[in-house]
Amino acid sequence: MPTPAAPAAPRSNRIGLTVIDYRGGKTTLCAGCGHNAISERIVEAYFDLGIAPERVAKFSGIGCSSKSPAYFLSRSHSFNALHGRMPSVATGALLANRGLLAIGVSGDGDTASIGIGQFVHLMRRNLPMVYVIENNGVYGLTKGQFSATADVGSRLKTGVVNELPPIDTCALAIQLGASYVGRSFSGDKKQLSAMLKAAIVHRGTAMLDVVSPCVTFNDHEGSTKSYAYMKDHDAPLQELSFVPAFEDITVDYDPGSTIDVTLHDGSHLRLRKLEDGYDPSDKSRSVARLMDAQARGEVLTGVLYVDPKAPTLIDSLDVTEAPLASLPEAVTRPPREALEEIMASLR
């Protein structure tokens, strides 16, 4: 299937910035940590899309993963919030300024353990943002205890074995209302890149669960979130490619073998099917497929569900286009007559 050939890496992107303008501070994570690879993909994605970093707002909770917004897009505002509470903070910020392009980075502990409540409700609201879970099955920053995404039977270096069933954040997200849900692997540059770019231009919650091995605490034999395990168990559903709206390329594709998703801004996400019959627009079937995969120990990756048209929280609130944060007093403070009218009604 023809995927559009990647253009030779340009020195500067369509808004005249170089990749350096998208970089962050020096990482303080362990060398080899999956999270660092994801940060690199994020830098590339915004650079390639030619999005002004000033329009982006970064959010995170607490954890090694949640530190990573410091390591990309230094020219974007960032809010490293509380453990498990990134969703509410991001929601508030987007209420205040609907023009922000939001990306949140969380960990599996941050999201699936302490943060599962806010996660559930963010998905339900289909808040327009990219929500990345850097999933290593453990709490890296507190030295490697199991999180709620650890698989049954996964073993820590200390010998402790996890007995509780994992929470599949993708199956949950689809069920709850997120409109773009994918799973990837920090080691799969190509898949993750395309998935991220589509997520960034998607309007609605784009929830990406990215398996991201913790080299210090969960990359050994017996772990189900190790590089080695992923190499053996990664079962991609599709081969992904992304065609940005601004690239005037029309490439033919075979609708029998490839699904073309037109995203909100006119970009295209092309999914060349590797598993026949998987339909990422079918909510209930995709959840069932994920549950079966979990039971069988497969790690399905790819775009699991997408609905480019689902209404977002911002839509349903029917808020004015201009950021609420910058509305002038003349707009936000009703006139004298309004108060007089109200006072009269209370007499």
Added chain:
Amino acid sequence: MPTPAAPAAPRSNRIGLTVIDYRGGKTTLCAGCGHNAISERIVEAYFDLGIAPERVAKFSGIGCSSKSPAYFLSRSHSFNALHGRMPSVATGALLANRGLLAIGVSGDGDTASIGIGQFVHLMRRNLPMVYVIENNGVYGLTKGQFSATADVGSRLKTGVVNELPPIDTCALAIQLGASYVGRSFSGDKKQLSAMLKAAIVHRGTAMLDVVSPCVTFNDHEGSTKSYAYMKDHDAPLQELSFVPAFEDITVDYDPGSTIDVTLHDGSHLRLRKLEDGYDPSDKSRSVARLMDAQARGEVLTGVLYVDPKAPTLIDSLDVTEAPLASLPEAVTRPPREALEEIMASLR
């Protein structure tokens, strides 16, 4: 299909108690509130099963629904906890005393809004208890705001329309690991009774979502949780009957049309299929079916999923049989030699 004929209501049950011994205080809920009907079914169920009320522990959060443990089983200890936090309190109590027969009553606000985090993790742990959600789609006690189980398009008396998708607590519970999941309606005595009795003898989390109309704030035209709406949309998957272990009745059933589930104590749950092909032992398919039903506006009721053998939290902890709470000091305080040994290791 032959369901065992109910014996004429006895004055006293097999442990010699009368129904009065299972009653609670006078309800302070509104006349006609669905929650009251559920309390009645609970009283009956424990009475019929001949369970000593002293073995039962009741739990709840905060809400009209969460008040109801005061209205049944006065002879059982009860813990009316914090809003949304019943799961953790019940978990702790069962850790302390695994012999308790626990029943929790929550509301849709208490569970699906503030409490969804603890709910998710309780389901995942398959904590052995009955977990009843008295689901009216609103916060009754705070005067009728929508909760997170309100359906899209449901309308309050004030005219406000809900736009966010509902959380299907049953689909969630199944996905997360609860081993007995059912949905019923406070107005369906027969179904609810059988479902409750099986839930009580089931070992593992028995999660019952019971639609329970709020006559004061959500029983009008336009509500999807009203008596009238349920009358029209209740789609039972099966006709239920329950055969307690102590009743020495063997009734034939047709395995083609009836599913027989042998519960932990030898009781039988008989499900005469009303929907062909619904298999309550198939996790992923039942979740998909529920999601489809929600999309179509059907309210599927009946036993949605059951696995009488799933390991519970208590199993996985490998705790001793006797309640931890009552272990004597001789057992819980290691001997002098133990401390000496440890001190030596620290020298």
Added chain:
Amino acid sequence: MSVPQPTAPQPTVAKDSARRTEPGQVVNDFSIQVATPNGSGSQSSNTVLLRAIFQMGVPVSGKNLFPSNIAGLPTWYTIRASKDGWIARKKDVDVLVAMNAETAREDVAALRPGAAVVYDAPLGLSSTRADLVWYPVPFDRVVEPVTGDAKLRKLLKNMAYVGVLARLLDVELAEVERAIVRQFARKAKAQQLNVAAARAGFEHAAALEKRDPFFVRRMDATRGKIIVDGNAAAALGALFAGVTVVTWYPITPSSSLVETLISYLKQYRIGADGKATYAVVQAEDELAAVGMAIGAGWAGARAMTATAGPGVSLMSEFAGLGYYAEIPAVIFDVQRVGPSTGLPTRTSQGDVLSTAFLSHGDTQHILLFPGSVAECFTMAGEAFDLAERFQTPVFVMTDLDLGMNNWMSDPFPYPERPLDRGKVLSREDLDRLGGFARYRDVDGDGIGWRTLPGTDHPRAAYFTRGTGHDEEAVYSEKADVFERNMERLARKLETARSSVPAPELHGGGRARVGIVAYGSSHPAVAEARDQLRRERDLDADYLRVRAYPFSREVHAFVEQHERVYVVEQNRDGQLAALLQLDLAPELAPRLRKVAHLDGLPLDARSVSDEILGMEGR
């Protein structure tokens, strides 16, 4: 010491009504208590009665004492008419309307001799005491002719007692009818039925022999005034402060604040494009509600949430983040009785101490204490200004009494001061400055400058975090960096002392005895001070504290008085504790705690009695 507009109605000598008073009559100075089961529909009747008296120009106040239940449990509604304009709860009930079989006997037993009792005849109460004036009324029979619908009749019995009282107390029936028409605006059928019921009661009572001394007489002390509850007032305050993001989770007694705000927003805040110039989100819980408010405040919105004690406890972690990462947000705490779920429908000032230090670590917050509905309005506005100026969460500590009860007030003044949006650097500022350091104290007031996300300038961004950071907002674990930053934060709160609403002094400041109070205690304390002076010749100055951290005037007041009674509505004397910690330690011995804990709105008599007792009089 600044003395702002007197917000509590001032005593008004009711000259003309006094002139008509006959010996033995008690005119425009008594309280009525109506006892009904909750959810029985008496709320409308009580409002009608309150309004009818108000429309006759007589100062009134109403207190609803309701259970944490939707229907069935006992409720009491108290109306006080006071020609002198006192609006606190009156401790004694003068006229009881006993409609609730469950509590009737207890209610009657609690009356002082000479009180009047209108009661539902089948309750057969008159035999229980000989020292009361009894008015049995067969309400079922009275409303029988009004309608054939038995369900409606049950509701209309409540309007019938209004008619009975109107006759007995000389409330003009025309005013009752006007109040009914207003109460059931645009519901012609209800208007008509209720008027009929009131009239039926009025007619029936013609046969009753008036034997109590209580009368209402027209006067002119309410002209131009409004009646409103504090939650609605706070909602209006937020509306006119240009609130843009409102996040909440329902909890009594704060829900109506947001619900009222929503209805005003819908009416007054639709932009030229037909779209909302605000966003309201009902969050999944209080952690999310405050998280959203913090997120919105960070991004530049005027953001608020409203809650009660349990919600404030849940907000602890975020409160600390707001303090330390320096993010504006306004949090209304409409206090109810704690600890824990406590008495959710009773009033209290029990969250003051824990909220001042809400969150672990060295954390401290700005608290405002509105003392009237008018201040619920003005302080809501001030709270947003302070939050943005000081880049920190600001807690507006109201309570159930203030928030949910009906209060008479002067109309609210339109805010003349422009919004203070605090220190925010625009793109142009950055062009000029070349850059900025988020947490540098360039102005010496402890407050840095911030930028908003989305500011289109390559140097606008900074990194917000709850972990240690230097002046440039860069992660730092350095001891000296941490220490300096913490000291700046302390300095910021020092600066706030002179920016928060100043206390209000009542009295010449020359008395030896001082009283300090705040919030909804104000009406009772003002009246108690009057009682002390009139009845016992005890002169006391009174300082109404309006904010924490305390301004210098608060210290000065304690310095100037030998003994200072700190009156408040909690067990542990929480504001007194804050004072104790803030005053020069030499002054601490002057403080005396007058703490009330029963969940009932404070009354003057309890306060004056307690102060007298402590004064040894």
Added chain:
Amino acid sequence: MSVPQPTAPQPTVAKDSARRTEPGQVVNDFSIQVATPNGSGSQSSNTVLLRAIFQMGVPVSGKNLFPSNIAGLPTWYTIRASKDGWIARKKDVDVLVAMNAETAREDVAALRPGAAVVYDAPLGLSSTRADLVWYPVPFDRVVEPVTGDAKLRKLLKNMAYVGVLARLLDVELAEVERAIVRQFARKAKAQQLNVAAARAGFEHAAALEKRDPFFVRRMDATRGKIIVDGNAAAALGALFAGVTVVTWYPITPSSSLVETLISYLKQYRIGADGKATYAVVQAEDELAAVGMAIGAGWAGARAMTATAGPGVSLMSEFAGLGYYAEIPAVIFDVQRVGPSTGLPTRTSQGDVLSTAFLSHGDTQHILLFPGSVAECFTMAGEAFDLAERFQTPVFVMTDLDLGMNNWMSDPFPYPERPLDRGKVLSREDLDRLGGFARYRDVDGDGIGWRTLPGTDHPRAAYFTRGTGHDEEAVYSEKADVFERNMERLARKLETARSSVPAPELHGGGRARVGIVAYGSSHPAVAEARDQLRRERDLDADYLRVRAYPFSREVHAFVEQHERVYVVEQNRDGQLAALLQLDLAPELAPRLRKVAHLDGLPLDARSVSDEILGMEGR
């Protein structure tokens, strides 16, 4: 005033070593600081060094100053050898081991003249200052012969500096080797490699010319002592207090408390049936962790959780429920620097005030302040007894310094007192009594009797709730019922004053100056007091407070001293604030705050300097 077993090691005059000391030598009285990148494996080497000195009979203590990061950021480990037994951090570093390029220059700059520096030769530091003693060591070359594996060599460099130090400081190589064998127990390969690396360092250093005055000499002051961190000690305390339910959520610096407890439980608490006599659950967050502990405490378990500041904030609502519904639970707060996420790997006493009043409404909690690892052990036990006796949450306020650092201690005494399970009625009691009222104060101490769920008696059940309730645990909104109950709760905490651990007096009680301190400040304060006396002839009594609410002895101490310095590790003087609120107000002016805020373990010099300054000396 009770003086319990002195738990902090008492000064030991090191006679024999002193005898051998030559003029100009500093023997057994200096500090070593090792600066490395985090995660580089230096932790084992530092422990080996610490233990080798300890095995030579010299009192030592170790402090790990690590970043909130897994690998790469700077870490400092300080070892203090003190012949006099002082175990607080020493402010000045005498011997620096500079292994971290990132911080080497700063580390060197901070040294006082005359300090010695062992450094990785390529860092080329010796040119930076002329007033230090330099020992460049080419560590890469030193470990080259040890193994061909480059990754291992990186780790072994750390053991090589131990060898170098051993040579320079006269630490016996045999003790180093013993310590290595112990450190890598059951890992023969690691033992062998590390011994080789230490020897390589030792050999290499033979060529260095000793020019600093610091020496270790064998003495006999550690015989029978143990080395342990406070978290392990608290875990042991819980183990021997018969803990049955442990719920937790990982957070630095409390995680190791539970992780150590788990490993001891696995070893010592398997019943005769081969099954666990305990349950440990890693909860989904702190709200759930404390909820489970409360649920378990209600059902009769000895239940605990452990956390740090952010977790305590999240536990606020449950803390109020525990207080008001009267449910035992033990909560360890291993304090770190706040506010908010703050400095997660630095030590603090910053949660004291907010925890004392944790939760909205009038809430108050029992806090214990262990001042040594031995007290982490004993107070863990006392906490369970108090929690069950008083039916309320008890907070054990330790901190990162106490919890995560290595402390020398006398071995812990086996607890002789049987567990106090509090007032619990059994089925037999109920048979005898016929029934009970859960919240009735039958004994006059404010504490009611409870029953446990599952008690097989028809009258055993009661209804637990966070809403208003009467003595029989029945729902009540009555004002007087509520008030009486709240007063009983206050009485209960009054009773607790005489049951909580009494303060420990140091000194004769006759000095004019008093010092109050608590927790991990103890070693520094004890040493500071010694400095004041020895160096400046300033005699100060010192009261180590061990619990809140304060017992009468605390009041008496303030009464007996003209000026009382309250030393603590936070910005706002939080224990001083609690004292101020609790003392007779006349005594408050005597208090002076000596508050430290930099996140480093407290050192004696800072304390004595500050007190001298405030004394005007």
